[in-house]
Amino acid sequence: MTAEARDRYHHGDLRNALLEGAVQLLAEGGVEAFTLRELARRVGVNHRAAYRHFEDKRAILAAVAADGYRALAAKMRAAVEASERDEQLERLLSMGRAYIEFGVDERARYEVMFGPRLNEDGRFPDLEAAISESVRVLSAELRRVAPDVPKEKIRDSGIAFLSAAHGFVTLRLTRRVRARRELLPSYATTVLRPVVRGIIDDLAATA
Amino acid sequence: MTAEARDRYHHGDLRNALLEGAVQLLAEGGVEAFTLRELARRVGVNHRAAYRHFEDKRAILAAVAADGYRALAAKMRAAVEASERDEQLERLLSMGRAYIEFGVDERARYEVMFGPRLNEDGRFPDLEAAISESVRVLSAELRRVAPDVPKEKIRDSGIAFLSAAHGFVTLRLTRRVRARRELLPSYATTVLRPVVRGIIDDLAATA
DNA sequence: ACCTGAACACCGTTCAAGT
DNA sequence: ACCTGAACACCGTTCAAGT
Numbered sequence: 001m002t003a004e005a006r007d008r009y010h011h012g013d014l015r016n017a018l019l020e021g022a023v024q025l026l027a028e029g030g031v032e033a034f035t036l037r038e039l040a041r042r043v044g045v046n047h048r049a050a051y052r053h054f055e056d057k058r059a060i061l062a063a064v065a066a067d068g069y070r071a072l073a074a075k076m077r078a079a080v081e082a083s084e085r086d087e088q089l090e091r092l093l094s095m096g097r098a099y100i101e102f103g104v105d106e107r108a109r110y111e112v113m114f115g116p117r118l119n120e121d122g123r124f125p126d127l128e129a130a131i132s133e134s135v136r137v138l139s140a141e142l143r144r145v146a147p148d149v150p151k152e153k154i155r156d157s158g159i160a161f162l163s164a165a166h167g168f169v170t171l172r173l174t175r176r177v178r179a180r181r182e183l184l185p186s187y188a189t190t191v192l193r194p195v196v197r198g199i200i201d202d203l204a205a206t207a
Numbered sequence: 208m209t210a211e212a213r214d215r216y217h218h219g220d221l222r223n224a225l226l227e228g229a230v231q232l233l234a235e236g237g238v239e240a241f242t243l244r245e246l247a248r249r250v251g252v253n254h255r256a257a258y259r260h261f262e263d264k265r266a267i268l269a270a271v272a273a274d275g276y277r278a279l280a281a282k283m284r285a286a287v288e289a290s291e292r293d294e295q296l297e298r299l300l301s302m303g304r305a306y307i308e309f310g311v312d313e314r315a316r317y318e319v320m321f322g323p324r325l326n327e328d329g330r331f332p333d334l335e336a337a338i339s340e341s342v343r344v345l346s347a348e349l350r351r352v353a354p355d356v357p358k359e360k361i362r363d364s365g366i367a368f369l370s371a372a373h374g375f376v377t378l379r380l381t382r383r384v385r386a387r388r389e390l391l392p393s394y395a396t397t398v399l400r401p402v403v404r405g406i407i408d409d410l411a412a413t414a
Numbered sequence: 415a416c417c418t419g420a421a422c423a424c425c426g427t428t429c430a431a432g433t
Numbered sequence: 434a435c436c437t438g439a440a441c442a443c444c445g446t447t448c449a450a451g452t
Contacts, residue, residue, distance in 0.1 A: 014416090030324050036445065046418050047445085057445065114377060115322065117237050131383070152388070159384060160398045163374030168366070170321060170373055176338070177366060181359070191367045198405020221435090243426065253437050254426085264426065 015053040017043045022064050027108035031061070031115050061112050062124040068109035069130035072102050076137045088145050092196045093189055095141060096165050100188040103169030110169065138162065146203040153206055157199050164195045222260040224250045229271050234315035238268070238322050268319050269331040275316035276337035279309050283344045295352050299403045300396055302348060303372050307395045310376030317376065345369065353410040360413055364406050371402045 021043045025034050036057050040047035054060045079098035083091040103110040112118075119127060138161060142154050168191060171177045181187060228250045232241050243264050247254035261267045286305035290298040310317040319325075326334060345368060349361050375398055378384045388394060 032323060035443085037443085048419080048447095049417055051446085052416060114381060116239060117381075119382065135383075155386075156397055157401075159375070159378060159389075160371065160402050162383075163378060163398065164367065164371045164402065165374065166377055167370030167372065167374030170377070171366060171370060174321060174324075175326065176342075176369075179362075182366075191363055191370065194364075194405040194409035195367050195371065195402050196405070198401040198403070198408070201405070202401035242424085244424085255428095255438080256436055258427085259435060 014043070014045065014049065018050055018053060018060065019063060019067065022060055023108050026064070026112060030108075030111060034061070036060075058116075058118065059124070061116060062118050062127045064109055065113045065118060066124070066127040066130040068106065068113045069127070069134050071106070071109070072099065072113075073130070073134035073137050075099075075102050076134065080137075080141055089193075089196060089200060092141060092145075092161070092200070093192055095138070096161070096192045096196065097185070097188050099165040100169055100172070100192075101185070103166075104172055107173055111173070114166070114170075135162075142203070145200055146207045149203060149206050153203065157203055160199050161196070164192060168192070221250070221252065221256065225257055225260060225267065226270060226274065229267055230315050233271070233319060237315075237318060241268070243267075265323070265325065266331070268323060269325050269334045271316055272320045272325060273331070273334040273337040275313065275320045276334070276341050278313070278316070279306065279320075280337070280341035280344050282306075282309050283341065287344075287348055296400075296403060296407060299348060299352075299368070299407070300399055302345070303368070303399045303403065304392070304395050306372040307376055307379070307399075308392070310373075311379055314380055318380070321373070321377075342369075349410070352407055353414045356410060356413050360410065364410055367406050368403070371399060375399070 018039060021039050022034065025039055025042065036050055037047045039060075040050055050060070054063065075098045076095050079094045080091050083094045118124060135158065138158050139154055142157050142161070146153070168177075168188060177183075177187075225246060228246050229241065232246055232249065243257055244254045246267075247257055257267070261270065282305045283302050286301045287298050290301045325331060342365065345365050346361055349364050349368070353360070353364075375384075375395060384390075384394075
């Protein structure tokens with residue numbers, strides 16, 4: 001280890017170095033290939049050093065997942081904010097595309113966000129908060145579509161929307177969607193449009 | 208090991224004993240907790256014995272996944288066959304409920320079916336075939352809705368349907384859906400109905 | 415405060431045998 | 434044919450120390 005590297009870690013950068021290394025390691029071989037010792041090797045520290053910043057291996061994965069949800073929420077928010085104010089179908093489609101793009105582009109983080117059973121027990125409240133933040137971006141947008149509908153209805157619509165978006169990402173990542181036209185960015189819109197239309201019509205009928 | 212048990216294995220039952228033990232082990236702690244050595248311990252054989260029936264650990268998971276897809280296809284088929292002949296919305300909803308029920312009831316197998324990166328390389332053609340079989344059940348049903356639509360359109364609709372169904376299962380299994388009313392069997396229908404209606408309307412508009 | 419190194423009880427997989 | 438047992442190169446985590 002260079003003196004410069006040692007200084008960085010002594011100033012608290014090891015935590016970030018570990019998180020960045022984790023994402024890279026996960027990108028290469030998925031959660032199965034992610035080991036504490038290999039991560040430490042790459043970052044250039046003894047494998048015990050990670051325990052200074054994370055309680056255990058799962059805590060590193062939980063931190064990666066929480067970062068992922070925050071980045072996802074930001075991307076979803078940016079997508080709707082860049083859309084026309086009164087085109088509800090297009091606004092929601094734009095958010096759906098943002099979601100799917102995130103999942104495909106950030107495969108390593110995305111798989112951790114939905115993969116291992118991280119929030120079985122009540123550990124990792126930071127992860128819970130990050131998940132809630134991303135759900136709130138969606139709920140706020142659905143509320144614009146139907147301002148006077150009961151909140152359970154908004155929640156049901158949000159679950160339908162997230163189901164479709166997450167499901168599509170999964171089909172992409174597991175290569176169930178792989179024909180040439182299905183890999184085009186526009187294909188997500190082709191698949192989502194009828195679904196989102198159905199959700200909007202249903203909200204309108206309830207109002 | 209009892210003499211009786213040894214006889215069973217010598218007559219080729221070890222393979223099934225391993226598969227059954229694997230599902231149980233997976234149910235307890237997910238893929239992370241699934242180890243060859245623990246599996247062998249439970250079945251009562253040396254851990255090397257598994258290699259007589261499976262090339263490696265991944266091959267056991269692939270066999271569990273393939274069995275899962277075959278069971279899922281059977282359940283989906285039974286659901287539509289029990290439905291009214293000319294109620295297309297209800298037929299598809301019934302199939303969606305069957306899918307979701309399978310995912311929730313058979314969590315261990317379901318997670319393996321979508322979890323680890325099993326079909327990265329072209330290994331496990333039996334798994335590929337089982338996946339195709341379950342997709343075919345859905346395509347046949349969508350074809351009934353729109354007999355004259357191009358086959359790409361059927362495929363797109365199938366992907367939308369599967370996205371929603373798989374996504375919903377994931378939200379259940381990761382406990383993003385957990386309020387009391389959301390755990391009722393009927394809740395799947397509540398969420399799926401607008402989505403399926405959107406897909407059917409879209410197919411009808413194309414025809 | 416922050417990092418290391420040896421030790422422990424586990425893995426999956428290979429090799430060489432046993433019946 | 435079918436199963437075993439020792440060995441190898443790995444794990445995550447704990448304990449006791451080093452600077």
